[in-house]
Amino acid sequence: QLQLQESGPGLVKPSETLSLTCTVSGGSISSSSYYWGWIRQPPGKGLEWIGSIYYSGSTYYNPSLKSRVTISVDTSKNQFSLKLSSVTAADTAVYYCARHLIAAAATHFDYWGQGTLVTVSS
């Protein structure tokens, strides 16, 4: 059974960089069929896709966040990571990592981590 687990600081200061890692177990991150993505959810609000990465390192991001986001992958550790720079209180959210399937006219997330709350505050 595929499992994903987010890890990283739960508190980040304004203007600093948020860094999270997702560890994948029960399957290989190097599978040719899947991307790996990050999604966030501010408290009491809806879901927002941040971006996704292929095991080769190919990335694509939500245009609204692209200038501040970097997603990377470490296949030797079966992990992928998120960095979000210049954070503000508006970036306070539960951050999820998920397996991202992309096919013709079809894209969705089938396995999700449990999520981790990141609060931006001084």
Next chain:
Amino acid sequence: SYELTQPPSVSVSPGQTARITCSGDALPKQYAYWYQQKPGQAPVLVIYKDSERPSGIPERFSGSSSGTTVTLTISGVQAEDEADYYCQSADSSGTYPHVVFGGGTKLTVL
């Protein structure tokens, strides 16, 4: 930017049928997906490719599509179905499909 529109809330009594709609201009060209999210939990996929049901999801969950609107139907609603439901699709105008979520619908079981 591309948007998916859902009603903020839907209320039904136990045993009745709940219908949650999701509207978006690209839905005729991109499949839609539905996720159920209960408080404090990660979303769970309940419908994929407009109308397919993943293994382990009860038969009372179904999906349909008509033009620019997709609908999640829950027949014989149970108390355990009370949750937030999100539709998700993609904007296919670029090289890669940019993922879009609807704003979510809170299903209340009266």
